[in-house]
Amino acid sequence: MTPEPAAIDPPLLYSFRRCPYAMRARLALRACGLTVRLREVLLRDKPPELLALNPAGTVPVLQLPDGQVLLHSLDIMRWAFAQQPPVGWSRPQGATPTEQEALWLHTLDGAFKRALDGYKYPERHPSLSAETWRDQAVAVLLQPLQRQLQTQHTAFMWGDQPSLLDLALWPFVRQLAQVDAAWWAGATGLEDVRAWLQRGLALPLFESVMGKYPAWHAGETEPRF
Ligand SMILES: N[C@@H](CCC(=O)N[C@@H](CS)C(=O)NCC(=O)O)C(=O)O
Known part of the structure; x- marks a missing residue:
């Protein structure tokens, strides 16, 4: 019998609810029907795990299961649209915008x-x-x-x-x-x-990406978003 493939954890998203860059990343992930693990951060108290990935300390940051790290909201949006563009949308764009x-x-x-x-x-x-x-x-x-x-x-x-x-x-x-x-x-x-x-x-x-989450702390299980 072939063993079941190990389940891969969804990507990790570092986000801040009110940040417009993080908002557009969440909009794209949700529109494309992709699930991530959400680490809500406080900009005045950034977790070292975020700074280790992105020394600039900005959000959003998306860490993929293969270890790749996307540090800019537009890269996250393009990645999401390249995975699974929303059905029926106008000109769904992948990695290459016109x-x-x-x-x-x-x-x-x-x-x-x-x-x-x-x-x-x-x-x-x-x-x-x-x-x-x-x-x-x-x-x-x-x-x-x-x-x-x-x-x-x-x-x-x-x-x-x-x-x-x-x-x-x-x-x-x-x-x-x-x-x-x-x-x-x-x-x-x-x-x-x-x-x-x-x-x-x-x-x-839009409403679905504006939910409130408590700030994430090391050791806590991330909510699925
Ligand atoms: N180029 C980045 C910019 C992201 C950005 O500037 N985010 C702000 C929050 S809205 C941030 O994290 N600022 C760091 C800080 O305030 O310490 C992107 O597109 O994601």
């Missing part, structure tokens, strides 16, 4: 994120006023997004179903919207972006 998608992601993680940080923490970025930072965030990412959604008449970025890119953007645009909810609710020229964000946040998928 040039157009790469450009969106570059703007998002670069110019938009800098402007978002300036808007959220103007005291730490005093070279510009909070409103000017916000205007920049709108100009580099949200206006192009508005134009794309408006021209295509689609619910999501590339069609009637979400895509990797929608998942990558939502947590960051959500943060911007939360800084000043009254401004966001009335911002002119961003109507389709507002509806797109609302649609994303209303997905059961």
Whole structure:
């Protein structure tokens, strides 16, 4: 009789609930139907196990059963989509995003994120006023997004179903919207972006990745996520 193959533990995900990078990694893992063991961390008290894998100390980090370690959220998202893309989604992308998608992601993680940080923490970025930072965030990412959604008449970025890119953007645009909810609710020229964000946040998928977990400590069994 052939022996049963040994069960392989699911990958380990180091995550922080409110971190938008960790959020998009969790969104992708969940959308692709993949299970991980979750180690929720406190950024002010990082476990040595995380620092051993990633001396930069950022989350998310995904450690695969073969020992490979993914240190960036987009790598985790692409890995998840390459394993098992969600059925029926718009342009499910694996390891190789198109040039157009790469450009969106570059703007998002670069110019938009800098402007978002300036808007959220103007005291730490005093070279510009909070409103000017916000205007920049709108100009580099949200206006192009508005134009794309408006021209295509689609619910999501590339069609009637979400895509990797929608998942990558939502947590960051959500943060911007939360800084000043009254401004966001009335911002002119961003109507389709507002509806797109609302649609994303209303997905059961989004709620399903926002559950609360206690911080993990060495020796504790990780909850399955
Ligand atoms: N390039 C990384 C950036 C991740 C990142 O900056 N995460 C923040 C939390 S939102 C972090 O871990 N910061 C470390 C700290 O605050 O000590 C990625 O895409 O995953």
